[in-house]
Amino acid sequence: MRNLVVVLGDQLDRESAAFDGFDRSSDRVWMAEAAGESTYVWSHKARIAIFLAAMRHFRDGLDVPVEYRRLNDAENTGTLEGELRASLARLQPQAVVVVEPGEYRIEQMLRRVAGEAGVPLEIRPDRHFLCSKGEFAEHAKGKKKLLLEFFYRWMRQRSGVLMEGSKPAGGDWNFDTENRKSFPKTGPAFLRAPVTFAPDETTAEVLRLVEERFPQHPGRLAHFDWPVTRAQALQALEDFVRHRLPLFGQFQDAMWTREPYLYHSRISAGLNLKLLRTREVLEAAENAYRQGHAPIASVEGFVRQILGWREYVRGVYWQFMPGYEESNALEAHEPLPGFYWDGETEMNCLREAIGQTLDYGYAQHIQRLMVTGLYALLLGVEPRQIHEWYLAVYIDAVEWVEMPNVIGMSQFADGGKMSTKPYIASGKYVQRMSNYCAGCRYDPAKATGAEACPFTTLYWDFLDRHEAFLAGVPRMEMQLRNLRKMSEGERAAIRAQALRHVESLRA
Ligand code: FAD
Numbered sequence: 001m002r003n004l005v006v007v008l009g010d011q012l013d014r015e016s017a018a019f020d021g022f023d024r025s026s027d028r029v030w031m032a033e034a035a036g037e038s039t040y041v042w043s044h045k046a047r048i049a050i051f052l053a054a055m056r057h058f059r060d061g062l063d064v065p066v067e068y069r070r071l072n073d074a075e076n077t078g079t080l081e082g083e084l085r086a087s088l089a090r091l092q093p094q095a096v097v098v099v100e101p102g103e104y105r106i107e108q109m110l111r112r113v114a115g116e117a118g119v120p121l122e123i124r125p126d127r128h129f130l131c132s133k134g135e136f137a138e139h140a141k142g143k144k145k146l147l148l149e150f151f152y153r154w155m156r157q158r159s160g161v162l163m164e165g166s167k168p169a170g171g172d173w174n175f176d177t178e179n180r181k182s183f184p185k186t187g188p189a190f191l192r193a194p195v196t197f198a199p200d201e202t203t204a205e206v207l208r209l210v211e212e213r214f215p216q217h218p219g220r221l222a223h224f225d226w227p228v229t230r231a232q233a234l235q236a237l238e239d240f241v242r243h244r245l246p247l248f249g250q251f252q253d254a255m256w257t258r259e260p261y262l263y264h265s266r267i268s269a270g271l272n273l274k275l276l277r278t279r280e281v282l283e284a285a286e287n288a289y290r291q292g293h294a295p296i297a298s299v300e301g302f303v304r305q306i307l308g309w310r311e312y313v314r315g316v317y318w319q320f321m322p323g324y325e326e327s328n329a330l331e332a333h334e335p336l337p338g339f340y341w342d343g344e345t346e347m348n349c350l351r352e353a354i355g356q357t358l359d360y361g362y363a364q365h366i367q368r369l370m371v372t373g374l375y376a377l378l379l380g381v382e383p384r385q386i387h388e389w390y391l392a393v394y395i396d397a398v399e400w401v402e403m404p405n406v407i408g409m410s411q412f413a414d415g416g417k418m419s420t421k422p423y424i425a426s427g428k429y430v431q432r433m434s435n436y437c438a439g440c441r442y443d444p445a446k447a448t449g450a451e452a453c454p455f456t457t458l459y460w461d462f463l464d465r466h467e468a469f470l471a472g473v474p475r476m477e478m479q480l481r482n483l484r485k486m487s488e489g490e491r492a493a494i495r496a497q498a499l500r501h502v503e504s505l506r507a
């Protein structure tokens with residue numbers, strides 16, 4: 001055998017560099033399902049299922065020889081490492097070929113196993129991304145702080161996406177003032193349900209396997225309707241562009257009870273598994289603008305997520321790995337509250353966001369950033385624990401995108417390497433952006449007393465605890481000024497209330 005072409009579970013693109021020059025008479029694709037990939041963090045059943053179902057469909061669609069190890073094969077060693085080692089010993093290829101893995105741990109494993117077997121490892125560039133690791137490193141060189149806004153504008157210019165010559169389409173780089181609205185008291189107007197995909201025989205078999213092998217894992221499979229093939233992922237993209245993109249911008253930060261998807265795209269897992277290609281997603285959104293189907297504010301908001309944030313966090317991940325996962329600038333050491341795994345809490349926003357996460361393996365950006373993430377930050381949860389929770393519970397969770405979003409953006413554990421200041425707010429933010437507070441036993445306006453909202457209490461307590469540190473962080477002046485308007489008595493009462501809350505969680 002000439003090349004053993006390793007295709008990892010999140011590299012399901014027939015056009016990827018792994019297949020360049022593939023010779024069906026002397027090369028073979030290698031894919032393996034390994035239980036260890038589902039247990040190194042305590043993965044949601046839907047996260048396990050989407051990987052396995054997508055891998056099996058991809059294998060079935062391949063027109064080249066494949067060496068495929070199923071999770072339930074009797075001799076499965078349970079780890080990717082064990083599987084690859086056994087295959088190299090048996091097949092003795094002249095080389096192992098792989099596209100850049102998305103995860104540092106996996107890249108190290110491949111280097112180790114190939115090295116031990118004495119087989120050359122050829123790592124090919126990942127064409128899925130518009131900014132290579134090297135280009136990002138070049139962009140970051142000499143910069144004290146990495147800022148999304150500069151990176152994003154640079155990416156717009158070099159890709160030509162939403163550009164009119166050297167000027168941004170619509171005359172501006174940013175349409176935030178038109179976006180970020182909340183719903184009226186009556187809630188969202190008529191919402192068309194997104195296209196869904198009933199499990200076919202292959203997916204149904206995977207769902208049974210997951211229930212059988214991972215019964216104690218978090219989450220439920222009853223609502224599993226995610227795209228697991230390229231054709232389905234393209235259909236999901238088209239459905240989003242046609243029906244939800246026009247209002248995506250306006251309501252991208254809004255939340256509403258029992259409405260997990262609202263105007264969001266539901267394409268993150270399809271993109272991260274590489275069923276969808278970045279360029280085609282951007283093109284579909286840009287065409288919607290050029291054809292007058294969606295306003296610039298919505299399309300720019302969406303493009304910013306993909307061409308900006310998604311490419312940016314990948315660059316940040318590789319810039320700071322290894323070691324980024326250990327960041328803990330705020331010295332946070334509280335354990336992750338147990339209710340993150342079952343949603344059993346009286347805090348309505350958390351009950352909604354976590355309950356929905358367990359049901360669907362999905363939460364939109366603001367639920368992740370300003371509900372589950374915000375609470376963990378304010379409480380002072382150890383960053384590594386909350387990082388492992390996010391990596392476990394979302395169908396789109398892969399480390400290169402999850403880790404910077406959690407460690408950097410949501411927990412400010414990197415001390416500001418990727419965002420200028422911590423995303424902190426009191427319960428009033430949740431009240432403004434959702435209807436959660438209306439159904440809650442707590443009052444977001446109160447920081448002390450029996451009805452005090454824990455978010456509001458912890459918000460002031462966070463400012464109080466970290467006052468010295470935050471004084472050195474730009475754009476925190478106003479929040480600190482408000483803290484300093486409080487009397488020492490008020491601050492002491494907040495500290496005591498926060499302590500009672502923290503202790504109630506430890507009990
Ligand atoms: P939409 O809201 O429709 O957005 C469109 C697309 O933009 C997404 O599909 C995604 O590919 C991209 N995108 C949006 N925001 C981001 C972002 N901050 N970083 C990178 N890409 C982004 N996204 C993941 O794909 N995997 C994760 O593990 C993940 N963990 C997150 C953890 C935290 C704490 C936060 C705050 C965000 C996280 N995100 C993650 C980003 C974002 O929440 C999800 O991409 C989004 O909610 C997925 O839903 P959607 O496809 O409907 O996205």
Ligand code: SF4
Nearest residue numbers: 347349427437440453
């Ligand atoms: Fe969440 Fe506080 Fe609002 Fe309750 S009152 S839903 S805990 S923000």
